[in-house]
Amino acid sequence: MISTFFKKTGIALLAALSLFGVAQAEEAAKPKVLLVASSYGVAGDPKKPGMEFDEYAMAYHLLSPQLQLELASPKGGKVEVGEYNKTKSYNAAVLTHPDAMALLTNSKKLSDVKAQDYQAVLVLGGKGAMFDLAEHLPLQRLLSEMAAQQKVIAAVCHGPAALLHVKNADGSLLLQGKKVAGFSNQEETMFAKEMLPLYPFLLQDAVTKAGALYQQTGPMLPLVVQDGTLITGQNPYSTPALVDAILAQLQLSTAPRQPYPDEQAVSIIQQFLAGQPIPAQLDEKLVDIPLLAIWGYYYLQFAKADSDRQHAVQVMELVSGSFTDPQFLMALAQGQLQLGNTSRAVELAKAVLKQQPDSKAAQELLSKVKA
CATH class of the missing domain: 1.25.40.10 (Tetratricopeptide repeat domain)
Structure with a gap:
């Protein structure tokens, strides 16, 4: 009877291990995408804003079924986020997802990641991006290498700040002559007026100065602009359409869903x-x-x-x-x-x-x- 018990238990264990192995293989077969967040945020300090949680939650919620996601930041470790509504469906879903929350508490250091490991990168916004992403040399190198490898480079809201000083192999600016969206001056004035004296620059002005063909729509209305493998979104509400564009560029289909x-x-x-x-x-x-x-x-x-x-x-x-x-x-x-x-x-x-x-x-x- 004991031998029968062990035999049955062993078969069950082997089956479980087999299924676990299949799940691991399926996960490994998914394209890998890097999410990038600011390290600037300080919890409880409105003058030290962090990452936009809504954008992270929507991106994770919509991308994770088909992609392996990793998160990196300039300093690595915990990523601070700004205030957000925990009852929104996508936020609630991510808050109860252990893997999603683990990425936020233990992000990779940007200097440790390699372009060849990813099929795409998505730079998330939040006002913190305005303070540390544009000047971060490891991120500039990463994005430059991904551009040279013709990988998908996406950014949303304040995320395009990371693109300002990125150069092509010939030394020209990545944004030169490219159609680009990002948080507009009008949106800054309407919804982030308290930050205007603190910003090192205004995003719309800076991308225009970098030679981009800046595109915009009405305040807080969704707009996604694609120029080759460069995909940018104007504000947080542009995130779902931006995700669809990333999936399409990676030749992956978007699942039917009820809009948020x-x-x-x-x-x-x-x-x-x-x-x-x-x-x-x-x-x-x-x-x-x-x-x-x-x-x-x-x-x-x-x-x-x-x-x-x-x-x-x-x-x-x-x-x-x-x-x-x-x-x-x-x-x-x-x-x-x-x-x-x-x-x-x-x-x-x-x-x-x-x-x-x-x-x-x-x-x-x-x-x-x-x-």
């Missing part, structure tokens, strides 16, 4: 601005309603022409029934008043007073209209 709620939100904004029809009713489980509200709010604050103001107000109205924050509604009321829609402005101001009876902004608007 924030991805769906910015897509709706793009459709609207392009004059395309958008859903009359939005499913709050599928569309990031607060993101639509915030986008309209900031777009309205920086609107210079009535056409921009009209676009912002229309996006805000799209979600005003479900997003009823008083500050948001008051901004919408002011926007409607500027456009001459007095009755709607009054309606919104009264809605604010129901929530905040002592709202001076709402009271002043109503007094102004009566006068």
Whole structure:
């Protein structure tokens, strides 16, 4: 009986080891891609920003099923990240993924990695990239060698800062004459104003100075630009499309999936601005309603022409029934008043007073209209 037990146990163990070996072989057969992050971040210090976790999470979530992923940074070790929403689906998925989190706590040192080991590299953004990636010589050498080997070089948001001083074999700058996207000056002014005095440069200005043909779309709307094997994305919301472009360049297919709620939100904004029809009713489980509200709010604050103001107000109205924050509604009321829609402005101001009876902004608007 004992021998039978050991025999059965041994067969089960051999089967398990065999399956483990098959899994290892399958993983080893996947193309290897290097993710690059900044080492600049210091936890809890807003003046020492780190990597954009959203970009890492989306990239890992979408790339890992088909690729081996490694992470490297200038200093190696733990990569600090900025503030992020843990409830977003891709963030929640990565936070519970041991392999994904292990990469963040024990990144490779860039000086220790070799170009020939990877089929592609993706430089992630976050404001920290502006402070250490552009001048990091090991990263410059790595990217130069990957360019010479005609490997895929991708960067998103502030990540293209890493490309500024990279040179081709003939000594010319990699970015010279290349179409490139990256975080725009407009986005910096709207969403990172507190960092402007601290930055060593503005990304849009710097890539243009390096000879790139800078491309951009509206603030926080997705844009991916490909020029040969160089693939760049404008902001965090460009990450999913950037991943699709990387997979396509590696001749790998993208699996059908439900767009992320924030991805769906910015897509709706793009459709609207392009004059395309958008859903009359939005499913709050599928569309990031607060993101639509915030986008309209900031777009309205920086609107210079009535056409921009009209676009912002229309996006805000799209979600005003479900997003009823008083500050948001008051901004919408002011926007409607500027456009001459007095009755709607009054309606919104009264809605604010129901929530905040002592709202001076709402009271002043109503007094102004009566006068």
